[in-house]
Amino acid sequence: QSALTQPASVSGSPGQSITISCTGTSSDVGSYNLVSWYQQYPGKAPKLIIYETSKRPSGVSNRFSGSKSRNTASLTVSGLQAEDEADYYCCSYARSSPFVFGTGTKVTVL
Amino acid sequence: QVQLQESGPGLVKPSETLSLTCTVSGASITSYYWNWIRQPAGKGLEWIGRLYAGGATNYNPSLTDRVTMSLDTSKSQFSLKLNSVTAADTAVYYCALGMAVLDPWGQGTLVTVSS
Numbered sequence: 001q002s003a004l005t006q007p008a009s010v011s012g013s014p015g016q017s018i019t020i021s022c023t024g025t026s027s028d029v030g031s032y033n034l035v036s037w038y039q040q041y042p043g044k045a046p047k048l049i050i051y052e053t054s055k056r057p058s059g060v061s062n063r064f065s066g067s068k069s070r071n072t073a074s075l076t077v078s079g080l081q082a083e084d085e086a087d088y089y090c091c092s093y094a095r096s097s098p099f100v101f102g103t104g105t106k107v108t109v110l
Numbered sequence: 111q112v113q114l115q116e117s118g119p120g121l122v123k124p125s126e127t128l129s130l131t132c133t134v135s136g137a138s139i140t141s142y143y144w145n146w147i148r149q150p151a152g153k154g155l156e157w158i159g160r161l162y163a164g165g166a167t168n169y170n171p172s173l174t175d176r177v178t179m180s181l182d183t184s185k186s187q188f189s190l191k192l193n194s195v196t197a198a199d200t201a202v203y204y205c206a207l208g209m210a211v212l213d214p215w216g217q218g219t220l221v222t223v224s225s
Contacts, residue, residue: 001171003154004121023143036211038155045204046155048213055214089155093210107111 001094004029004102011108012080020105022073022090028100030071034093037066037075041086050075077107085109112136114205114216122199122223128192132216133207139163139181143209144188146179148201149218156201161188195223 005023012018013048022029022037035053038046048057050066053073063084065076073092077084090102118130132144146158159169161179169177178191183217192199200223 033209038212045215045218046140046212048211049216051161051211051213091155091212097157097170098145098160101155101157104154109210 001028001096001100004090004092004100005086005103006090006102008103009106009108011110012077013110014080014082016079016080018077018080018107020075020077020088020090020107022075022092022102024092024094024100025097026071026074028092028094029068029073030088031095032066032093035066035068035073036091037064038089038091039086040089047087080109082109112207112214114207114214116203116205116216116219117140117204118219118221120220120222122195122221123225124196124223125194128190128195128220128221128223130190130203130205130219131187132189133157134186134207137207139186139188140183142207144179145188145206145208146213147204147206147212147215148199149204150198150201158190158192158203167173197223198224 033053037050040046054066088105094100115133122128140163145160150213161167181188200216203217206215
């Protein structure tokens with residue numbers, strides 16, 4: 001099972017919106033609404049910010065939103081803030097494995 | 111509030127067995143799915159496997175030949191054993207709760223494979 005494909009880096013200015021893509025196949029992202037997204041600060045454990053493709057856990061800012069089209073899931077961060085600078089990973093259920101992670105995206109706030 | 115804490119040796123010799131334990135508080139370990147994930151320095155996350163109370167396990171196909179996971183319900187712990195380790199197994203190892211989503215995570219523990 002190959003890792004899902006994410007852009008290595010995405011950047012934006014404060015207040016702008018950015019979108020991170022997560023491309024899989026019809027065996028994972030395309031077949032299940034079980035995509036989750038994790039935010040990770042340096043030296044810290046990942047934190048869940050989106051689950052079941054578009055749902056937000058309690059306490060997560062509504063500036064984070066998720067969506068999916070065919071084999072590609074997306075995470076949008078609106079109203080970008082300095083505190084959003086972190087690494088972001090998507091993850092999908094797959095036929096061959098319960099969890100397949102994306103390659104990770106470093107978000108830089110300019 | 112569910113909390114998880116990894117523990118185990120920080121240094122393992124090549125060809126030996128890596129053994130880690132995750133202690134769970136705030137949830138019954140006889141319910142739910144319990145996972146191990148790892149992350150080499152500067153690299154991405156890799157799901158290692160999971161187990162469910164009753165002993166059912168799922169392992170990453172790329173690691174299945176070397177991985178064993180088990181539960182100790184009396185101590186509210188679950189464990190990971192990875193045998194025949196090499197330098198490529200050097201990583202921060204995390205435990206996490208979840209069947210279709212991983213939440214919460216432990217803080218992680220660094221394991222270095224070196225002689």
